[in-house]
Amino acid sequence: MIPKTLNEAVAAMEEHRGEALLYAGGTYVHEQRERGALLKIKAIVDLEGLGLDTIENGGDSIKAGAMVTLNKVIGSDAFRAAGFEALVQAAYATGPDQIKNAATLGGAVACWVPVIDIVPVLMSLRAKAVVQVARESRTIEVGDLLNGPEKTLLGKTALISGFLLPRPAPGSRSQFKKFRRSASDWAVVNASASIRSDGAGRCVDAKLVVGARADGYFSLPRTEQFLIGKQIDGKALAAVPGIVSTELTLTDHFTASADYKRSLCGFLLRDAIAGAAKIDVSQARDAKGVDRHG
Structure with missing residues (x-):
């Protein structure tokens, strides 16, 4: 089916309730077909037009x-x-x-x-x-x-x-990081950090999200609150993985254990924050000077 308006597309979905498939770029459709997940589909609604x-x-x-x-x-x-x-x-x-x-x-x-x-x-x-x-x-x-x-x-x-x-406010920057087992594989975990700093380099706003294979996506309000009001420096960065680990409850997966995914999320998010703040992540050291770079 090739609807000409959004209303026609929704009407097609209503007509074939639960048995219609929306077709956009098609990349996921092909994967579903390989898994045999399209056997009950009776109508494909093409959104291209x-x-x-x-x-x-x-x-x-x-x-x-x-x-x-x-x-x-x-x-x-x-x-x-x-x-x-x-x-x-x-x-x-x-x-x-x-x-x-x-x-x-x-x-x-x-x-x-x-x-x-x-x-x-x-x-x-x-x-x-x-x-x-x-x-x-x-x-x-x-x-x-x-x-x-x-x-x-x-x-x-x-x-x-x-x-x-939303158009980012002045002083905003963001950074994305991911970890995967091979170049063609899905990410095991990924992380996105969006931060806004004032003229003195202090964080005044932060939105932090991580994703973990088989678990989904998680906002991290505790880690965000930790950053707000602070200068993002090596000391602040070093604390991020530990705070992230307290916010995540993950499951074991054949690609990585829950503990390993939780650790990866913490270090990837730390690196994303460092990138957004234009800070060399090698500065992330604890009080004893131990390099925390993963």
Whole structure:
């Protein structure tokens, strides 16, 4: 099915409730087919003709359509502004060009396979999804949409039409990091840090998110509060992994144990914070001068 409007697309989802599949870039669809997960699908709703592949740069937010590909993110002038560094980094880190040319922002959030690189970045940038429900449009924080691996709160008759990304305030920077077992593998863990500093170099705002294979994505309010009001230096960076470990409850997975993933999350987030603050991570030492660089 090739709808011409969002309402037609939603109507198609309602008609085939639970038996329709939204088709965006197709990268996840092919994986589902290999797993035999499409046996009950009776209709494919192709979103390509709905004009959801634009990036609008104006006002307090940048609006990116759900069909914007990762390569379009990389090439967009709108996302070259300070504060959006992590978004471009995560897009670069997501597979070869064949994937980046097809994978879309909407598909990344809607399928929510832990751990897709772009999702924690959207969360750390406080992005909101524009969701079409019946004949209404609603905005929902990206993190609030997620409801467990491969589950969202979209239901079976709603779709994401785009995203609103607040324009970063002056003094904002962000950074993305990931760990994977091979160049072609999903990330085992990833981390995105968005921070804002004042003229004296003190952190005045922070949004920190990590993702862990088989577990999902986690905001870290305790670590954020630790950073706010502090100069981000070696001493502050050295404390980050320990604080992160107290905020995460993870599960064992064949790629890594829960303890190992928790440790990786802490050190990756520390490195992301250091990158966002333009601090050499080798400065992260404890009081005895022991190098904490992982």
